[in-house]
Amino acid sequence: MAKKRFYITTPIYYVNDKPHIGHAYTTIAADVLARWHRLEGDEVFFLTGTDEHGAKVAQSAEELKKTPQQLCDENSKKFKQAFKNLNIDYSYFIRTTDQRHKEAVAKFMQKLWKNGEGDIYEGTYEGLYCTGCENFLTEKELIDGKCPNHLKAPEKIKEKNYFFKLEKYLPQVRELIEKDEIKIRPEDKKKETLGLFKQGLEDFSVSRERVKWGIPLPFDQSQVTYVWVEALQNYISAIGYGDNQKEFEKWWVETGPLHLMAKDILKFHCVYWPALLLAAGEKPPKEIFVHGFFTINGQKMSKSLGNVIDPEELVKKYGADATRYLLLAQFPFGQDGDIKAEKFDEQFNADLANGLGNLVSRVLNLVVKYNESKVPERDDSTFFVDKTGMMTISVKNGIVGGLSGTTAGGVWYMLDKLINRFDFSAAIDIIMQRVIKPCNQVIDNSKPWETWKTDKASWEKLMYTLLEVIRHMGWMIRPFMPNTSDEIFKQLGIPKEGQKILNAETMKWGGLPPGTKIKKGKILFPRM
């Protein structure tokens, strides 16, 4: 666990929509990674924010009789609030209407333009324009050749646009991806990206003439920068591009970003963005991780189907910690997965109430009942072996173990490996299978409710071990469930624990001082 820097981003979310479960999912994952790295002592910059320009926002604002800026302010606030409710600890929340971002974009675009010598050229954009929407529509959006909102056929219109010479950079970007210098994960998403190259990619327009709500091109004020092109630049404007070279060097050049996102915006991030950066003379992103989509009860999540899950409802029902846990536990992070509302209740009860919560409760209760709430003396000579002969909880080497045949420290080792591989659901499973389950087994086999009377020495060994395992577990779940982690430490009587950093010292066996007065508190997760 070397001390290093970690720069992680989520996409910035389009304010024309209120936060839904997908936004929450990506952001929670990013937060877990950020927290994990902070625990390891890394210096972390975790960026998220809102994307606020474009015709759609302007249009919605008009319908609501508001200025675009008003609408953006309101909706951006909703995202901030949603993230606060989910206990997201970002370093910086960028808004593309921030002055700083606008200036950075102007500088970036100017660099691409280079007084007409650069990689931007004038061209014509032709599309189907609906005067009602004041927007271009795609063929796909039309119903019977008509705009679905205004029920009339759009006109074919041409406008002057500036285009980016994407084709010039394609070979270079492709090579960078192939060599993993832009590391796209999971592997199948890398394949999918390379597939895009095979299918052919064309230069794309970077400006809009008719759209007013946006950032003007520095070299042609009559045009506004295409939202996507400008939005991508948040990743550099937020860390000082153009106005704080030192910070920019530190995070972009020396550290390099990990862009986290869902697969729908793969092309923008894996192709367009690196190409734009290269054209501007900047380093391409270091790593891009693309996760999957939800389906709800087997159906695609969409507003028109009305099956969108509001993260607020989940938080209201389960609390922030459990919501974070449940979302990440559903399926492997890199893949698509189906979500069913009943499954949340099911897993909440199984893992959190009956598993984690009940374990903490039963262990602390034994201490309250049979040892006057005091942590017993420590005894490292014991280790417990379950029926199959697997070493389940080992204090032999002073560290929590948990896997047959592996060295002590197995659980920590695996957790670190899995989280760094973005395999959150597997990491969660390790905690359930290798920590909580063995503890329950050991308790049942050892019958501490009898031995406190008949064999106090072995009772103490057992109980110290269990309490110390719970302390470790408090650390293990910390990135996923920070509040619960705090609460566990508090109940163990060591509230300061949560302020420490995870390292060889805190991970060592025996961090819980014997004699500590535990404070059995509220039930962590009341059953649904």
Add this chain to the structure above:
RNA sequence: CGCGGGAUAGAGCAGCGGUCAGCUCGUCAGGCUCAUAACCUGGAGGUCGGGGGUUCGAAUCCCCCUCCCGCAACCA
């Protein structure tokens, strides 16, 4: 042949060349009573979508087929 993914116990998922194919939920039968009607033990339940091949050995690699799903400039 547009690109990509998937098909494994009743349900949801892991495994991706080699211990009896695992886990969670459900189900059946026991046990325990410290705990949030919780926990523990055991059982039933799978010819790993179909066919062919490679291999000493395949759910795992290759080929073909069937069926689902996503993407192809709104949207995590």
